[in-house]
Amino acid sequence: DAGVIQSPRHEVTEMGQEVTLRCKPISGHNSLFWYRQTMMRGLELLIYFNNNVPIDDSGMPEDRFSAKMPNASFSTLKIQPSEPRDSAVYFCASSLALFGSGDEKLFFGSGTQLSVL
Amino acid sequence: GNSVTQMEGPVTLSEEAFLTINCTYTATGYPSLFWYVQYPGEGLQLLLKATKADDKGSNKGFEATYRKETTSFHLEKGSVQVSDSAVYFCALIEGAGSYQLTFGKGTKLSVIP
Numbered sequence: 402d403a404g405v406i407q408s409p410r411h412e413v414t415e416m417g418q419e420v421t422l423r424c425k426p427i428s429g430h431n432s433l434f435w436y437r438q439t440m441m442r443g444l445e446l447l448i449y450f451n452n453n454v455p456i457d458d459s460g461m462p463e464d465r466f467s468a469k470m471p472n473a474s475f476s477t478l479k480i481q482p483s484e485p486r487d488s489a490v491y492f493c494a495s496s497l498a499l500f501g502s503g504d505e506k507l508f509f510g511s512g513t514q515l516s517v518l
Numbered sequence: 519g520n521s522v523t524q525m526e527g528p529v530t531l532s533e534e535a536f537l538t539i540n541c542t543y544t545a546t547g548y549p550s551l552f553w554y555v556q557y558p559g560e561g562l563q564l565l566l567k568a569t570k571a572d573d574k575g576s577n578k579g580f581e582a583t584y585r586k587e588t589t590s591f592h593l594e595k596g597s598v599q600v601s602d603s604a605v606y607f608c609a610l611i612e613g614a615g616s617y618q619l620t621f622g623k624g625t626k627l628s629v630i631p
Binding site: 432444446449457492494506507508509 | 554
């Protein structure tokens, strides 16, 4: 399997522009997570999907952020309008195991490095 | 709420040196504990885990023991290699049904020849 695939690897945009990040989870995985990584705050969970349904979006910083999972093999994270403070590395991760089973294992993509000027 | 505290980095070691990265946690229940590793330009990968007190997780020469009495899960390796240079994250997940991993801020390790 190719693993979790994210695109683009790098995105540079200007403040106010719309940004769309994409993720293809590992085939057969039923849980998908979007994380944001910054030096100041470390890794933050933005949103969690289970079986394509958003379960917890309490980590989404504000209404400018939205995420969708139209099917089991694709998810997007959109920022509109983008701001310089959104600059970070955004990771998508997927998992098969039932959390709380003791067999939890997240598979991460390589991330998208977002720079908002 | 849950939290994970790791020793601040960066940590710089010579090849074949002994490694310890400290990790302590705060949790209300009985969490599972993990170490993830992030190599340059890549996403995080699970390195090892332990699901109950006194369990020892091990992988690739790394070890960590779940110490409930000290709420710790320190990562150790007896002899590091240059290829171990990476950022190491301690993490926990609360009990059954929980899905949210709580990560520490990461510790950057650099191993020099």
